[in-house]
Amino acid sequence: MAGMTITEKIMAKHSGRASVSPGENVWVNVDVLMTHDICGPGTIGIFKEKFGPHAKVWDKNRVVIIPDHYIFTADDKCHRNVQILRDFVREQGLIYYYDPEFVKNEPGMPNPYIDPTRTSYKGVCHKALPEEGHVRPGEILLGTDSHTCTAGAFGQFATGVGNTDAAFTLGTGKTWLKVPPTMKFVFHGQIPPYLTAKDLILAVIGDISVSGATYKTMYFAGEGISSLTLEDRMTLTNMAIEAGGKNGVCDVDDKTLRYVRARSRIHDYDVFRDDPDAKFCYEQEWDLAAMEPLVAKPHSPDNKDTARNCRDVKIDQAYVGSCTGGKITDMIFAASILNGRQVKVPTFIVPGSTEVHRDMKQLNLHGRPKGPGEKSIEEILIDAGCRVGPSGCSACLGGPPDTFGRLQKTEVCISTTNRNFPGRMGSAQASVFLASPLTVAASALTGHITDPREYVSSPIETGMAGVA
Amino acid sequence: MLDIIRGKAYVLGDNIDTDQIIPAKFLSYNPSDPSERKYFGMYAMDGVPAGQMGLPDGNIRFVKPNEFKSEFSIVIGGRNFGCGSSREHAPLAIAEAGVRVVIAEFYARIFFRNCVNGGYLVPYESPERLMEITHTGDELVVDVKRNLLSNVTRRTEHKLSPLGDVAPIIEAGGVFEYAKLAGMI
Numbered sequence: 100m101a102g103m104t105i106t107e108k109i110m111a112k113h114s115g116r117a118s119v120s121p122g123e124n125v126w127v128n129v130d131v132l133m134t135h136d137i138c139g140p141g142t143i144g145i146f147k148e149k150f151g152p153h154a155k156v157w158d159k160n161r162v163v164i165i166p167d168h169y170i171f172t173a174d175d176k177c178h179r180n181v182q183i184l185r186d187f188v189r190e191q192g193l194i195y196y197y198d199p200e201f202v203k204n205e206p207g208m209p210n211p212y213i214d215p216t217r218t219s220y221k222g223v224c225h226k227a228l229p230e231e232g233h234v235r236p237g238e239i240l241l242g243t244d245s246h247t248c249t250a251g252a253f254g255q256f257a258t259g260v261g262n263t264d265a266a267f268t269l270g271t272g273k274t275w276l277k278v279p280p281t282m283k284f285v286f287h288g289q290i291p292p293y294l295t296a297k298d299l300i301l302a303v304i305g306d307i308s309v310s311g312a313t314y315k316t317m318y319f320a321g322e323g324i325s326s327l328t329l330e331d332r333m334t335l336t337n338m339a340i341e342a343g344g345k346n347g348v349c350d351v352d353d354k355t356l357r358y359v360r361a362r363s364r365i366h367d368y369d370v371f372r373d374d375p376d377a378k379f380c381y382e383q384e385w386d387l388a389a390m391e392p393l394v395a396k397p398h399s400p401d402n403k404d405t406a407r408n409c410r411d412v413k414i415d416q417a418y419v420g421s422c423t424g425g426k427i428t429d430m431i432f433a434a435s436i437l438n439g440r441q442v443k444v445p446t447f448i449v450p451g452s453t454e455v456h457r458d459m460k461q462l463n464l465h466g467r468p469k470g471p472g473e474k475s476i477e478e479i480l481i482d483a484g485c486r487v488g489p490s491g492c493s494a495c496l497g498g499p500p501d502t503f504g505r506l507q508k509t510e511v512c513i514s515t516t517n518r519n520f521p522g523r524m525g526s527a528q529a530s531v532f533l534a535s536p537l538t539v540a541a542s543a544l545t546g547h548i549t550d551p552r553e554y555v556s557s558p559i560e561t562g563m564a565g566v567a
Numbered sequence: 568m569l570d571i572i573r574g575k576a577y578v579l580g581d582n583i584d585t586d587q588i589i590p591a592k593f594l595s596y597n598p599s600d601p602s603e604r605k606y607f608g609m610y611a612m613d614g615v616p617a618g619q620m621g622l623p624d625g626n627i628r629f630v631k632p633n634e635f636k637s638e639f640s641i642v643i644g645g646r647n648f649g650c651g652s653s654r655e656h657a658p659l660a661i662a663e664a665g666v667r668v669v670i671a672e673f674y675a676r677i678f679f680r681n682c683v684n685g686g687y688l689v690p691y692e693s694p695e696r697l698m699e700i701t702h703t704g705d706e707l708v709v710d711v712k713r714n715l716l717s718n719v720t721r722r723t724e725h726k727l728s729p730l731g732d733v734a735p736i737i738e739a740g741g742v743f744e745y746a747k748l749a750g751m752i
Contacts, residue, residue: 262681
C-alpha cells in the first residue's frame with residue numbers, strides 16, 4: 100500500500116476504506132457542520148425543501164451555528180436572518196448556537212454588547228470554532244464559509260461548502276469529496292521578530308498564484324511551523340483558500356493537543372501523520388531568515404511585493420481584524436508597535452472574537468494578566484488613537500453600508516484581512532493592501548506603507564495569549 | 568438537463584471572484600424566499616469593475632438597472648472563475664439572471680461544486696482561451712451532448728472539455744437528485 104498524507108488518511112478513515120488516492124471521489128462521514136448568518140438561512144431553506152418541513156438534522160450534537168457576519172447593523176434583513184437561525188436552533192433542539200441576543204436601541208443599532216453576561220455571542224466563526232471546542236485533529240469539518248479551512252491548523256480536514264452541500268450534510272451527515280493531492284511547504288529556521296505567519300502565506304500565494312493550489316491540500320511543515328503559535332498557524336491555513344486550496348493542514352504537536360484538551364468535550368480523536376513514503380504533488384522550501392515583510396497589492400492576494408518597495412504608497416486607513424488577522428496574538432503584534440505612539444491615519448481594530456476582546460481587556464502587552472498600573476492591550480491601542488469595534492466579520496467583506504471600518508470612495512487601506520478583490524471592503528473604487536499586523540501597525544504610525552523592521556528589533560512575547 | 572443552450576455571450580476576464588459576482592452587501596437577501604431571491608438576478612455581476620463588464624469593450628452591464636433578468640444567457644470567463652468565498656449566492660445569482668451555462672478555462676473549486684451540487688449552472692471548461700476570441704453579444708450555441716460550442720456570429724466551433732466525474736450529478740439536476748437516483752436518500 101502506498102504511503103498516505105494526513106489528508107488522505109483522514110479521508111480514508113471517514114469513508115471506511117483502508118486507503119485512498121488523490122483524484123478518487125469518496126463519500127465521507129462529516130464530524131461537524133458549521134453555518135452562520137449569511138449562509139444559514141439559505142441552507143435551512145434547502146434542508147426543509149429537500150427533506151421536508153418536519154425533517155430533523157442528522158445529529159444535533161454535530162451542528163454548530165455561529166452568527167458573525169452582519170450583526171452590528173441597523174439593516175432589518177440581517178436581524179431577520181439571525182432570527183431564522185434562532186428559530187431553527189429551537190425547532191431542532193441544537194446545542195451549539197452562539198446568539199448575539201439583540202437589544203435594539205431604537206432607532207439606532209442593536210447592541211449585543213449592552214450586557215455581555217447575557218449573550219453567548221462569539222464573533223467570527225473560524226476563531227470561535229476552536230475556542231468553543233468544536234475543532235479536533237483527524238476530524239472532518241465542513242462550514243458554509245470559504246475560510247473554514249482555518250481549522251486545518253489543528254490537523255483536521257476542514258473546508259468551505261455552499262448551502263446545498265451544507266443542507267445535504269445537515270440531513271445525511273455525509274458529503275462527497277474528491278481526494279486532493281498534497282502540496283508541501285517546508286519552512287526552515289525560527290521566525291524572525293519582524294515577520295508573522297501572514298508574511299509567510301503571502302509569500303506562498305505570491306509564488307504559486309491565487310489558483311496555484313486549486314483542488315489541492317496545502318500542508319505547512321518544518322521547524323519554522325512547529326515554532327509558531329497555533330494562532331499563527333491558523334493564519335497560514337486560513338489563507339489556503341486564497342491560493343485556491345481545498346484545505347490547509349499542519350502537523351499535530353503538543354501545542355495542538357494542549358489547546359484541544361483544554362477546549363473540547365470530546366477526547367476521542369485521531370492524530371494522523373504523513374507516512375515516510377507519502378506522495379506530494381509539489382514541494383517547496385523556505386528559509387525564514389531570508390524572508391521579508393510583504394504586502395499583497397490591489398486587487399489580488401497574489402500581487403506580492405515587499406513592504407519596503409511600497410514605502411511611497413500613502414494610506415487613508417489601517418485595519419486590524421478578521422479571522423485572518425484579528426486573533427489575540429495579532430492584537431499583541433499590533434500593540435507592540437503602537438505602544439506609546441500615535442497613529443497618523445484612522446485605524447480600526449476589530450477583535451476576531453469576544454474572547455479576543457476579553458483578553459484585550461485583561462492581558463498586558465506581553466500576553467500576561469495585566470498587573471496594577473499596567474495598560475491592557477485595548478488601552479494601549481485606544482491610547483495610540485485606534486478605534487476598537489465589536490468583534491465580528493465587520494468590514495473585512497464590506498458588509499451593509501453602516502459596517503464599522505467599511506471603506507468609502509477611493510480610500511487606500513492596509514489591512515490584516517485576507518482578500519483585496521475589487522470592492523471587497525465595501526467600495527468598488529477603494530484599494531486594499533494585505534499585510535501582517537506588524538506592517539499594518541507600522542504603516543498606521545507613518546501614514547504610508549512601512550516595513551515593520553523600522554520599529555521591531557527584539558522578539559515580541561505573546562505569553563500565554565491564545566495558548567490554551 | 569437541456570441538450571442545446573442558445574443565447575448571447577457575456578464575456579469576463581480572469582479571476583472573477585464571488586465578491587464581483589454578487590457583492591457582500593446583497594447577501595442579506597434570503598435565497599430561500601422567492602420574493603427576495605429574484606434580487607440576486609438584479610445584482611448579478613454588480614461588483615465587476617466597469618471596464619471589465621462585458622469584454623472586450625467593457626461598460627456593458629450584465630443586467631440592466633431595475634431588471635431581474637439578463638439579456639445574456641451564456642457567460643464566458645477566463646482562469647479561476649468564481650474564486651473567493653463559498654457563497655452559493657454566486658452561481659444562484661448568475662442562474663437567477665437567466666444563465667444556464669458558464670464556460671471558463673478553469674474554476675475555483677467551491678464555485679464549481681456549488682454549480683454542480685446546487686444544479687444551478689453547467690460549468691464547462693474550455694481548453695481554448697475563449698474570452699479572447701469571443702465578444703460580448705456574440706450569438707452562441709452550446710451542444711451539451713457533443714460538448715461543442717458554436718459561435719454563430721463568428722462562424723467558429725470550439726471543443727469544450729467533457730464534464731467528467733460530475734456529469735451524472737449535473738444530469739440528475741444536483742446532488743439531492745443524484746443521491747435519490749442512487750438510493751442514498
